Amino acid sequence: MQKKRIAFHTLGCKLNFSETSTISRQFGMEDFEIVDFEQEADVYVVHTCSVTATAEHKCKTSIKQAHKRNPGAKVAVIGCAAQANPVMFLRMEGVTWVLGNEDKFRLEELVKKQEHSGLFPEENDDSGGLTGNHADSIREVSDISKTRQFIPSYSMNDRTRSFFKVQDGCDYFCTFCSIPYMRGRSRSESVENTLQVAREIAATDIKEIILTGVNIGDFGRQNGERFMDLLIRLDQLEGIDRIRISSIEPELLADEIIELVSKSGKLLPHFHIPLQAGTDKVLGLMKRKYKREVFANRVASIKSLMPQACIAADVIVGFPGETAEDFEEACTFIESLDITYLHVFSYSERPGTRALQFEGKVDEKEKRRRSQGLHEISEKKKQAFYESQLGKSFNVLWESDHVNGFMHGWTENYIHVRTPFNPEFINQVIPVKLMSVTRVKELICDVML
Ligand code: SF4
Missing domain, CATH: 2.40.50 (OB fold (Dihydrolipoamide Acetyltransferase, E2P))
Structure with missing residues (x-):
């Protein structure tokens, strides 16, 4: 039997990239050949993101492009946007599978099942298969709030660095964020099982691991373990030169973690800490679990032990209730922080979140102005940081x-x-x-x- 060509396209976060890589490896080389998404394929997989309305729009565009490239191909739509809006995707031309965040790990089983049932068009079959006929479409979107399943994943796309998913889901329910509704409750594997997967990565040529998760600092809580326990063990892992910690909530970035990184030759002095808002008023509206002084304190702790450390911060502009004065106050606070650069996001309404009900909406033009202001601060900080490191x-x-x-x-x-x-x-x-x-x-x- 001729090999089927399968192509993957991933939108969104590093978590999605690590999961796509794991899902693609499940297909194996025997029956499938992985081709570029820009090429003609028999199966296209679009791993979706729903973090903003723009992200969702991009998912739809990718699905349409895949269908246009080969109208006879079958398209699988998986991940967050599929979880949020399965019916909308099922109605799109060419879409055969719509799989939520728990179910997407069964993609290989479902594709093979369909292949063996003869529903793939054979070579020279000009009927276009069953595309456009949704009778054979499969929708598997489990109630994610109930899932406790955790599938560790890691990317292998670029052979130098691997995004290693060690945690999924979140129990925080910040008022702007739909991720807990898409990815479910916080969960992870035990330290021991996580290390087993890390050893798999260490056995490859990969030199650097980037630890990823939705709320990575929450790793291990369900098993009575701590993220710190994992870091201590990973710090001793043979076969990996460098480990980065991706985004970690400020109140979970404990002093002991900062100290461990400062003494380690393997855990790198690079921190990504979501600030989200620069005033206590907006942090309160967002239901974040810290005041801005906690953030400033974390930055100071890092810099006192590792003056050369890179610190990135996420900030959202235009959250409902953020006035122009609040924004000015936030800018002054952010400018005072010894951080390296910002990831700036314009607030985007997400279905099901509490902020939808909030008053004080900020119009798009004003959001753009605020975003531009923070981008300028970020650029200045980054330039100053790079220049401060010259000669080292x-x-x-x-x-x-x-x-x-x-x-x-x-x-x-x-x-x-x-x-x-x-x-x-x-x-x-x-x-x-x-x-x-x-x-x-x-x-x-x-x-x-
Ligand atoms: S901590 Fe807040 S922003 Fe981050 S994933 Fe959880 S709910 Fe969303």
């Missing part, structure tokens, strides 16, 4: 890209660097000295080896 030595993990004669990599503290392309550097950790800062679309440092 770091270790860079070089990636395989080759753009205009250069290759790129990242220092321990997440400075983006480049050097003339040399294939021998790919996936190697090499000491460098930062020489100058330049701008090629974004800030980048040239280095001396």
